[in-house]
Amino acid sequence: MSGPPAAASPPGPPVRVQAELDAPLSRWLWLVKWLPALPHYIVLVFLWIAFVLVSAVAFVAILFTERYPRPLFDFNAGVLRWSWRVTYYSYGALATDRYPPFSLGEEPSYPARVTIAYPERLSRGLVLVKWWLLALPHYLVVAFFLGGLRLGWWDGGLIALLAVFAGFCLLFTGTYPRGLFDLVVGMNRWVLRVAVYAGLMTDAYPPFRLDQGGAEPGETP
Numbered sequence: 001m002s003g004p005p006a007a008a009s010p011p012g013p014p015v016r017v018q019a020e021l022d023a024p025l026s027r028w029l030w031l032v033k034w035l036p037a038l039p040h041y042i043v044l045v046f047l048w049i050a051f052v053l054v055s056a057v058a059f060v061a062i063l064f065t066e067r068y069p070r071p072l073f074d075f076n077a078g079v080l081r082w083s084w085r086v087t088y089y090s091y092g093a094l095a096t097d098r099y100p101p102f103s104l105g106e107e108p109s110y111p112a113r114v115t116i117a118y119p120e121r122l123s124r125g126l127v128l129v130k131w132w133l134l135a136l137p138h139y140l141v142v143a144f145f146l147g148g149l150r151l152g153w154w155d156g157g158l159i160a161l162l163a164v165f166a167g168f169c170l171l172f173t174g175t176y177p178r179g180l181f182d183l184v185v186g187m188n189r190w191v192l193r194v195a196v197y198a199g200l201m202t203d204a205y206p207p208f209r210l211d212q213g214g215a216e217p218g219e220t221p
Contacts, residue, residue, distance in 0.1 A: 012216070014119070014202040017189040019088060019214040020111040021181050022096040027174055030094045030167040037090040040100060044083060051079045055131075055199050062127045062200060068119060076199055077116045078104025084192060088112035093184050094163045095176065116196055123203050130205075131198045138194040138206055145187045159187050186212035 054072050061069050085100035085107065087093060096111045106113070126134075147157035166180050193206040211217050 012117075012218075014117045014204045015193045015196045015206075016115040016216050016219075017084070017185070017192050018113045018115075018216065018219075019093070019095065019185045019188075021176060021178070021214065022098065022111055023176075024174070025095075025170055025176055026097050027171050029097055030170060033090050033094070036099060037086060040082075040086045040090075040102070043102065044079075044086065047079045047082065051076050051199065058200050059127060059131075062122045063124055066121050066124055068122055068201060070118065073116075073118055073201060075104065076201060077114075080116065080192060080195060080199075081106065081114050084114045084188070085110055085112050087188060091160050091163050092188060093159075093181075094167050094170075095181055095184070114192055116201060119202055122200070126203050127200055130203070131200060134205065135194060135198045137208075138190075138197070141208075142191050142194050145191055159184060159191075162187075182212040182214070183210075185214055186210045 054076055058068050058072050058076075061067060061072070082100070082102075082104055088111070089096055089098070089100045093112070098111065100110065100112075101107055106115075145157055145159050147160070162180060162184050166176050166184070169175065169177055169180070187210065189211055190206070196202055197204070197206050
């Protein structure tokens with residue numbers, strides 16, 4: 001007698017990045033957010049070291065079994081969720097004043113969320129090349145967004161530069177320009193998609209497309 005049918009794969013893209021612009025935002029808090037965010041930065045250093053080690057173990061597992069062990073997947077997905085919340089609060093967006101939780105789990109009430117669909121099967125062949133060869137063009141774009149490619153006198157990356165500009169808009173006008181918010185979230189969405197792909201968590205190649213705004217394409221903001 002056959003067993004129950006396999007669960008259907010979650011609809012939509014393998015990586016969904018969502019964000020909501022909080023209002024009102026403090027005019028001045030962004031000037032000192034580096035201080036309350038400091039404990040998160042320290043924790044994230046160790047979490048990202050663990051992310052790399054877990055990805056190496058997953059590499060071997062995928063090579064032999066075509067599966068990403070679910071506990072390892074959940075941990076790395078948690079690191080990306082935590083990172084996105086801290087990025088959104090601090091100088092990767094400055095789009096909320098709500099302090100990010102110290103959590104690897106999903107936080108549906110937080111205005112920055114990332115959802116990653118678990119793949120039932122992954123390619124043995126792709127796992128050998130996607131994280132370095134296939135992802136290389138995306139790494140160049142991500143370096144431009146995050147830093148590593150000098151922008152005149154600024155080498156902190158385009159995302160941080162635009163976030164600081166949004167901070168000055170808050171300081172002098174009390175508002176975060178909506179078009180600027182959409183652009184900043186779109187660039188962060190690109191970075192997160194590449195992180196998921198390079199972390200071996202999907203075989204779906206990240207699109208060379210800047211999907212701006214707080215909702216994924218086709219979703220209602």
